[in-house]
Amino acid sequence: MTIRKYIALVRAGIMESLHFRLGTAVTLFANLIYLVLVYFLWKAVYASSGTDVVNGMTFTDTMIYLILATALFNFLEMFVVWDMSRSIQSGAIILDLLKPMKYRSYTFWKYSGSHVSQFILAFVPTFIVVMIVTKGAIPIGLNLVKFMVSVVLAQIVNFGIEMLVATLCLYTESTWGINIVKETIVLVLSGASIPLAFFPESIRNIISWMPFRAIYDIPLQVLLNKGGSDTLAGLAKLWGMQLGWCVILTVAGVIFWKISVRKITVNGG
Amino acid sequence: MSKKRGLKFYLSIYRKILIQDLKSKMSYRADFVISTIGMIMTNLAGFITFIVLFHNFPTINGWDLNHMLFLYGFSLLALTPVQCFFDNNWNLRTHVYSGDFIKYCFRPVNIFFYFMSEVFDVKGLGQLAFGLGTLIYAWAKIGIPVTFLTVGQALVFTFTASLFMIAIMNVAAATCFWIQGSGYVMVIMFRFKDFARYPASIFNSVFKAIFTFIIPIAFVAYYPSLVFLQPDNVPVLTWLSPLIGLVFFFLSYAFWMLGVRKYDFTGS
Numbered sequence: 001m002t003i004r005k006y007i008a009l010v011r012a013g014i015m016e017s018l019h020f021r022l023g024t025a026v027t028l029f030a031n032l033i034y035l036v037l038v039y040f041l042w043k044a045v046y047a048s049s050g051t052d053v054v055n056g057m058t059f060t061d062t063m064i065y066l067i068l069a070t071a072l073f074n075f076l077e078m079f080v081v082w083d084m085s086r087s088i089q090s091g092a093i094i095l096d097l098l099k100p101m102k103y104r105s106y107t108f109w110k111y112s113g114s115h116v117s118q119f120i121l122a123f124v125p126t127f128i129v130v131m132i133v134t135k136g137a138i139p140i141g142l143n144l145v146k147f148m149v150s151v152v153l154a155q156i157v158n159f160g161i162e163m164l165v166a167t168l169c170l171y172t173e174s175t176w177g178i179n180i181v182k183e184t185i186v187l188v189l190s191g192a193s194i195p196l197a198f199f200p201e202s203i204r205n206i207i208s209w210m211p212f213r214a215i216y217d218i219p220l221q222v223l224l225n226k227g228g229s230d231t232l233a234g235l236a237k238l239w240g241m242q243l244g245w246c247v248i249l250t251v252a253g254v255i256f257w258k259i260s261v262r263k264i265t266v267n268g269g
Numbered sequence: 270m271s272k273k274r275g276l277k278f279y280l281s282i283y284r285k286i287l288i289q290d291l292k293s294k295m296s297y298r299a300d301f302v303i304s305t306i307g308m309i310m311t312n313l314a315g316f317i318t319f320i321v322l323f324h325n326f327p328t329i330n331g332w333d334l335n336h337m338l339f340l341y342g343f344s345l346l347a348l349t350p351v352q353c354f355f356d357n358n359w360n361l362r363t364h365v366y367s368g369d370f371i372k373y374c375f376r377p378v379n380i381f382f383y384f385m386s387e388v389f390d391v392k393g394l395g396q397l398a399f400g401l402g403t404l405i406y407a408w409a410k411i412g413i414p415v416t417f418l419t420v421g422q423a424l425v426f427t428f429t430a431s432l433f434m435i436a437i438m439n440v441a442a443a444t445c446f447w448i449q450g451s452g453y454v455m456v457i458m459f460r461f462k463d464f465a466r467y468p469a470s471i472f473n474s475v476f477k478a479i480f481t482f483i484i485p486i487a488f489v490a491y492y493p494s495l496v497f498l499q500p501d502n503v504p505v506l507t508w509l510s511p512l513i514g515l516v517f518f519f520l521s522y523a524f525w526m527l528g529v530r531k532y533d534f535t536g537s
Contacts, residue, residue: 177302
């Protein structure tokens with residue numbers, strides 16, 4: 001029975017996101033232009049450096065990393081913060097709270113649907129294009145399976161951060177501000193805007209213990225067979241880290257939500 | 270418009286509307302504080318990316334850290350007016366679809382002016398401070414002389430450079446008069462502003478032409494900055510940029526007003 005209701009939610013999420021096909025197309029187009037900038041910038045960067053390999057990353061490695069990070073970003077993008085603040089302002093959140101299902105898992109499964117369709121519509125095409133253009137720079141094998149596991153874990157970590165931040169909306173109405181702070185921190189510290197390999201050693205050590213890395217950096221390392229993910233011990237360490245953050249963020253999120261939900265004030269409620 | 274009114278008239282109206290807007294903003298003080306922190310964080314993030322990049326690579330395409338910081342600070346300054354004074358463009362879509370927009374058509378002042386004056390975005394000031402700090406730092410490090418001429422040039426060129434982004438956003442916002450769901454157009458165009466902080470010389474000729482004449486972001490910082498960064502070798506486009514800026518702004522204004530006229534005709 002439980003499984004069925006989750007599947008129903010995932011299905012609804014898929015249908016809902018397919019409804020906004022134009023949005024997906026425009027996003028793809030925007031990404032293309034954005035990648036043009038990334039390409040020229042890093043080409044100039046590598047051309048000026050004089051060496052082919054910087055911090056263990058070649059130009060091709062960097063491009064693959066950044067392009068797939070952007071693709072992952074699009075597919076993992078959530079608007080929980082916006083959704084929640086909007087439904088608090090309109091009062092619709094009451095309906096969600098009354099549903100015979102925890103608000104947290106309701107949101108999670110609904111978003112999983114849109115993640116599935118985004119993964120197929122946006123990530124897979126991007127991945128195939130990158131694979132063809134770079135002519136085999138991405139190893140094909142068991143790493144793809146490991147990557148999928150990593151992506152699922154990344155999605156849970158991302159959702160955990162989203163929910164923690166969204167819960168803050170119960171205290172303040174400053175959605176734009178809260179959201180931009182979260183987005184900036186995640187983008188910089190997860191390796192989505194600049195590969196983590198380029199950070200200075202000491203800072204990298206600190207960042208590697210933060211949860212943000214589990215969203216983009218670890219799945220991409222696994223995909224490219226880097227960061228020790230080709231050995232069993234290395235892989236266990238990366239996955240263990242993702243799993244650890246899944247648990248910590250989920251527990252923290254559930255507790256924080258429980259405390260905060262009493263705070264809800266709905267206009268005219 | 271029936272009568273031509275002077276600049277003084279419009280300034281006094283702007284002041285009155287601005288005070289009302291600020292008063293209403295003051296009632297959401299927490300929002301103001303958090304938004305300002307958010308604005309500073311985004312700028313800080315861009316800054317960190319720069320530092321990390323230059324930690325690995327001493328120069329990019331012949332541009333060292335200080336020159337890039339100059340470009341970065343300049344772009345932030347040139348992007349401040351669009352953030353502060355033209356932020357209401359983001360709401361145009363909602364007003365048009367809901368039909369609220371009709372109220373602007375009944376005012377005896379210029380519609381474009383009245384619409385834009387309704388919102389002053391305070392968090393743009395954080396960007397202004399950050400940009401100014403970065404620019405002054407880079408200015409001092411590079412050792413650009415401080416004379417009447419250079420400071421005057423800086424004022425004129427930042428002012429005219431700001432017109433380009435305003436023009437882009439005007440056109441993007443005005444598309445809502447013709448197409449549904451134009452929010453995406455604005456989001457994409459707004460993302461282009463991040464391109465402005467890199468030297469346009471990194472692009473190949475095709476993309477350089479696109480970013481100069483079609484989506485003129487190369488004019489936001491790159492061309493005007495060359496006056497200070499390469500004083501011996503300033504391209505013609507740099508000297509022409511104030512004029513081109515005015516042309517772009519005027520065209521975007523005309524496009525915006527064309528949309529308004531179309532809206533009037535449908536009478537919705």
